[in-house]
Amino acid sequence: MPKLGMEPIRRASLIKATISEIGAAGSLEVTVSRIAKRAGMSSALAHHYFGSKEAMFLAAMRHVLSLYSAEVRGALAAARSPGERAQAVIRASFTPTSFRREVVAAWLNFYVLAQSQEQARRLLTVYQRRLTSNLRHALRPLVGARAETVALGIAAMIDGVYLHAALGSGSTDGAAAAAQVEAYLDAELERAK
Amino acid sequence: MPKLGMEPIRRASLIKATISEIGAAGSLEVTVSRIAKRAGMSSALAHHYFGSKEAMFLAAMRHVLSLYSAEVRGALAAARSPGERAQAVIRASFTPTSFRREVVAAWLNFYVLAQSQEQARRLLTVYQRRLTSNLRHALRPLVGARAETVALGIAAMIDGVYLHAALGSGSTDGAAAAAQVEAYLDAELERAK
Amino acid sequence: MPKLGMEPIRRASLIKATISEIGAAGSLEVTVSRIAKRAGMSSALAHHYFGSKEAMFLAAMRHVLSLYSAEVRGALAAARSPGERAQAVIRASFTPTSFRREVVAAWLNFYVLAQSQEQARRLLTVYQRRLTSNLRHALRPLVGARAETVALGIAAMIDGVYLHAALGSGSTDGAAAAAQVEAYLDAELERAK
């Protein structure tokens, strides 16, 4: 029963299913058929909407990245001081929106995808640049010349915590993860005092 | 021109080729044929020696991990103080042995492999535990109760830097990478003084 | 030129081709590709419909066995006396439906398949039980307590004649084959008189 305006719904279902499948498989070796089945449609239709498996992966990446960006933007908007801004970026990174087993696994795989897919690499690079930029701006008034180094360090630690979460079999505790990164931030702030 | 005692030679060639091939492809989707060809033999022989592609991947992982372990062990042996020990672990992580484009790419893919391969997960878990343990012991006399948090933070940052290096198109500058992580160590040490 | 509702047609083609191919090769070492080609399709499609070579073999077995069963059922329905019933079972076994070079060869191979395939073994066991049961019921009023032995003997002889037919290079003459088995039946009936 084909309906009008199904396209956005179908696409969203497919994107969600893509992330779930990648998360479940723990790798990009998921078939279009499985994704389509999870999304409740035929693989032919999935191709109709996205053209290729690659395009589906990219769309899923964009989705994950944009959710994360929105989270960060929201947190930054509520921050009232440089210190809060830095904290906001860190905490937004470990919100259940992104810091969920499934998404973490997908995230890791997107890094892998970026190894061979120029567009994926670009997407990830943009996200990283934005993240570091946000951190740098927040840190400048706090640690001065060390801002660059600290921003890069925090960015690296965030991704490292994701990596470890992907490996860990324990629950992904966002608060603990955030605290872990904030420890670095605190150390630098303390030192700068 | 068959010779005797080829097994260790062939296995070593295959392991090296596996790492190179994964590094070049940026993913685990490399064929046994390609690996074998790069190692100068038929895919049948590769199977003869390893039994399966999976086993080859695992052997390659073990190789990378053991090279890294040796590097760390060596660096620790030369350290004369807790501070030097912590520094040794960090610097050993960014030695050209492990911190080379090819190996970094393989490393990332081993994390992916660990998502679906129990043995790979175990291997990686062991490596992480050892790394954190080394850091904790070195840090305890320096930062006391904060040792656990700082050890985990540094471990995460090390892997995060690897992740970023895997993405980066620039050269993988080990010294800069190590300095990046040492910045966190220094901040904590300063604070603890 | 894809059409709808091809599945039953394709499956039937494949089953037929499987039997032919096994018959022609005289062994189960036939490739899915050859079977598929004979059935006029790609091997991928064959896998699509049956999932595996094993499943195709099993389906072919079921087909042969069910054709045979139908033949026996039909013959039994027309029989008017115990004697005719016993005769019916024997003659139905050598009708061109089953007693054709190709099918005889496949039959033999299904016995081999049953050595390593539990489901195949079950299929064959069921067929044998049914055959013996039919014979026993028909024989009871005729030879009394000897019914069991005679039923088993006739069943064995039927399969033995098949085996010899599989070997023979001569034509498979159903009437002669049936007569051969009926000789035993007659001897027992004569004796029981």
Place this chain on the structure above:
Amino acid sequence: MPKLGMEPIRRASLIKATISEIGAAGSLEVTVSRIAKRAGMSSALAHHYFGSKEAMFLAAMRHVLSLYSAEVRGALAAARSPGERAQAVIRASFTPTSFRREVVAAWLNFYVLAQSQEQARRLLTVYQRRLTSNLRHALRPLVGARAETVALGIAAMIDGVYLHAALGSGSTDGAAAAAQVEAYLDAELERAK
């Protein structure tokens, strides 16, 4: 430690191993490597002795067939009357020499081999001819003109019992099997009286 005069020992080991492997696998799809390993040598040596897998199969067949022939010859030599001679052939067929699970399974597979291997077919044909001939000669004085039919019937039943034994999961009881076939013989003798 190569020794002189090893050839016949090696060959015998290989033949025995071939039969065992075929019996264990329930099919001809056994590898030369497995056979060689069971015989305690390398597959290369197996090839050295037999030249090919096919030749090994043939040798195994000849071995089985000649053991059986010897058994029949021995039994016939001890028989004192036509009746005893017919009985001897039947009983010799179900002696543990041939009527063992392993050998029965191999036997069945030799019939399959005969479908595609001219030499195997010839071997089996010769054995059948000899068997029928023995039976015919023994039966002539007992059932006159019916000798041909009865001989063929008994021969078929013998092979049929083997076939059923190959399928059966129960123990292969030689005495019961022989009795089964003798039932037919008895019926014909009774009738001829």
Place this chain on the structure above:
DNA sequence: AATGAATGAGGATTCATTCAT
């Protein structure tokens, strides 16, 4: 819009067989 039908391309794995030692 939606899907069943269909396939080409490819990949892991197995194996009989050969050969140098």
Place this chain on the structure above:
DNA sequence: GATGAATGAATCCTCATTCAT
């Protein structure tokens, strides 16, 4: 005599993708 080394050729099976309906 004996074997480890080595491979070409197969074979099953999977999958992204296309197409007619």
